[in-house]
Amino acid sequence: MTIYYPKSHYDKNHRSEVFPLLKPFVKGNDFTDAQRVAMYGVSDQDFTIVDDIQEAEVCILPMSWNYYLSTKQLPVALEFIEQAKVVGKKVWSFISGDHGVKHPEDDHVVVFRLGGYQSKHRSNHKGMPVFIGDYLLKNNLLDNYLPKTYSEQPLVGFCGQANGSKIQAGLDVIKKGCFNLKSLTGLSFYEPETLVPTSHLRAQLLQRLAHSEAIADQFILRAQYRAGVTHGKDRHQTTLEFYNNILESQYVLCVRGGGNFSVRFYETLMMGRIPVYIHTDGFLPLNDTIDWKHHVVWIEPDEQHKIAEKVLSFHSQLTAESLKVLSESNRKLWEDKLRMKGFFLTVSGIIQNN
Structure with missing residues (x-):
């Protein structure tokens, strides 16, 4: 896959805002x-950076849309989009972080995002995984x-922040x-x-699961995100x-956080477990090609009030072998x-075929 991007846009002082696919190539x-x-x-065998926009299969805005807005460089981004349009190339853009930012409607631009609300956006907005x-x-x-084990009771795990306080929930809503x-x-x-109030929502769902005799649970509740650890997190x-x-679980509860997506969702899949996915109108990657259900x-x-029944119904269709x-x-x-x-590569193939 050949890629063109305007090198003058790259800002090494804001590496967290670099388009994810470019990060391996602009270090x-x-x-x-x-x-x-x-x-x-x-590898550079998979993705090749070219210097001529005419040779590119896709053009990429190297920085996030958040960056162009916050640094007042939106005209620079729009100028590049127009340049790509002239030569008939699609432009890939992305929205970084938890919160969505306002992006002009343009069917010539594919907008990748972690969060946001699917029902509020056009078809050119695409879900992107958290790369872990x-x-x-x-x-x-x-x-x-x-x-390693199978039982008639589904085993649901969760380790993370959950707060059942109604006062805190009210404060979160006000914020x-x-x-x-x-x-x-x-x-x-x-x-x-x-x-x-997402922390309160997690607490409610965990409570419903814990109160069900049909569900086996192992929950570790934290008062803060990552238990407040900020240094040496990977080894803590x-x-x-x-x-x-x-x-040690079969299923893992995955609920959105500050943004309308869940990092735990991808961590659960990476470890070969089954997410209990709480759908909150979010973007899931490749939802036109993956049968997520x-x-x-x-x-x-x-x-949500039937979460225990839904988990049990799903689990009852599995045997020890089909669970594996x-x-x-x-x-x-x-x-x-x-x-x-x-x-x-999958997204590129889908877009080119369309």
């Missing part, structure tokens, strides 16, 4: 292809990751209300958010507890379609 001249493969799983490292490979667990007011009055370029005991909780326990907004098959399938889905290489 510097000392960044070898072997390092690129080890860190990102992509391979914990199983890193810790030599690939030969021993499949579920989001103020956030939305700034958006609606034009004082910020962020899109409005639904007034959902709480991180080990997090991954072990997934590995085959891979996850899908909970619609009006089904689904675990392998979820792991393979992540490897083939939700890592950087597989995702962008």
